[in-house]
Amino acid sequence: MMKLTGQLLIFLISISVYSQDIAVLQYKGGGDWYSNPTALPNLIAFCNQNIRTAIGNKPQTVKPESVDIFQYPYIHMTGHGNVFFTEEDAENLRNYLLSGGFLHIDDNYGMEPYIRKELIKVFPDKELEELPVTHPVFSSMYSFPQGLPKIHEHDGKRPQALGIIHEERLVLLFTFESDLGDGWESPEVHNDPEEVRTKALKMGANIIKYAFEN
Numbered sequence: 001m002m003k004l005t006g007q008l009l010i011f012l013i014s015i016s017v018y019s020q021d022i023a024v025l026q027y028k029g030g031g032d033w034y035s036n037p038t039a040l041p042n043l044i045a046f047c048n049q050n051i052r053t054a055i056g057n058k059p060q061t062v063k064p065e066s067v068d069i070f071q072y073p074y075i076h077m078t079g080h081g082n083v084f085f086t087e088e089d090a091e092n093l094r095n096y097l098l099s100g101g102f103l104h105i106d107d108n109y110g111m112e113p114y115i116r117k118e119l120i121k122v123f124p125d126k127e128l129e130e131l132p133v134t135h136p137v138f139s140s141m142y143s144f145p146q147g148l149p150k151i152h153e154h155d156g157k158r159p160q161a162l163g164i165i166h167e168e169r170l171v172l173l174f175t176f177e178s179d180l181g182d183g184w185e186s187p188e189v190h191n192d193p194e195e196v197r198t199k200a201l202k203m204g205a206n207i208i209k210y211a212f213e214n
Contacts, residue, residue, distance in 0.1 A: 020053055020212065023060040023069070025077040025103070029084030035108050036078055039184035046201040047208050051141050055208075064089035069096045074211040075103050078181050080110040083118050090121035097122075097164075097171040102211035105174045106181045109152075115174065119164070128162040128174055137161070137170060140209040142202040151200045152179035152190070169214055173207060180204055 024040065026033050040059040047053040062068045062075065065088045069075060075096075085093070097103060105115055119128065131137065133147040138161075148161040159178035163170045182190050183200025192200075 021056045021060060021072055022074045022076065022208070023062045023072040025069075025075050026061050026063050027077065027079075027083055027085070028064075028089070029082040029114065031079035031081040031083050031111065031114070032108075033077070033079050035080065036181040036185055038186040038189060039078075039181040040076060042186060043184045043201060043204045043208070047205050051205050051209055053208065053212070064093050066092070069093070069101065070099070073100070073102060074208055075101065076181075077103060077105045078108045078111070080108050081114065083111065083114040085118045085121050087121065090118075093122050098166060101171070102214075103172045104207055104211070105172070106179070107174070107176045108179060108181055112176055119172075119174075123164055123172075126164050126166075128164060131161045131163050131170070131173075135161075135163075135170070136214075137173065137206055137210045140206045140213070142206055144203060144206070148175060148178050149180075149199045149203055150178055151183035151192070151196060170210065 022040065022044070024033065041057065044055045044057060044059065048055055059076070060072070062072065064085060069092065093103065107115070116128065131147070133145060138144040138147055148159040150159045155177070157177045160176045162174040162176060164172040180200050180203060183192060183197050184204055187197065
């Protein structure tokens with residue numbers, strides 16, 4: 001049996017500690033990347049209780065150009081407005097996603113035209129495509145036979161789950177006209193009915209589970 005040195009043991013422990021932590025992406029452009037402050041803590045609590053994850057209670061904050069993003073199997077991105085990626089940001093995000101990372105972009109209303117433009121920098125050879133309702137992200141834990149649920153109304157459009165796939169793995173998920181993050185927020189923030197919040201949290205748990213296992 002291989003004898004572990006103290007340094008190697010610390011390294012392996014650090015990997016296991018980070019392996020189930022998640023992070024929020026602090027992007028450039030002036031958009032409110034920090035919106036929905038109670039959303040991820042609530043989703044974390046729901047996942048730890050219901051799908052046996054062991055995620056740290058507080059999501060970390062990472063910048064797209066930082067090597068720190070490689071510590072997290074799931075990174076969340078949200079906001080209402082402008083997004084801007086430098087070439088360095090785009091290259092680092094691309095390397096992160098192609099090496100096993102997962103980025104979930106949840107449009108909090110108003111983000112969509114900006115993020116589409118910036119994703120061309122990350123994947124100039126790929127396009128967002130709508131996921132079929134048979135995709136595993138809709139059934140990894142809880143069943144959503146109709147696909148992405150509608151949580152908040154904005155323009156009356158149907159919710160869409162759009163993705164970028166690399167070698168048959170969904171590496172980036174863009175949830176649009178759904179507003180899952182608003183549904184994850186604490187009850188007093190939007191006064192959503194409990195069944196709406198539960199639906200949003202279950203879909204979020206599906207996304208986390210898919211990201212951790214694929």
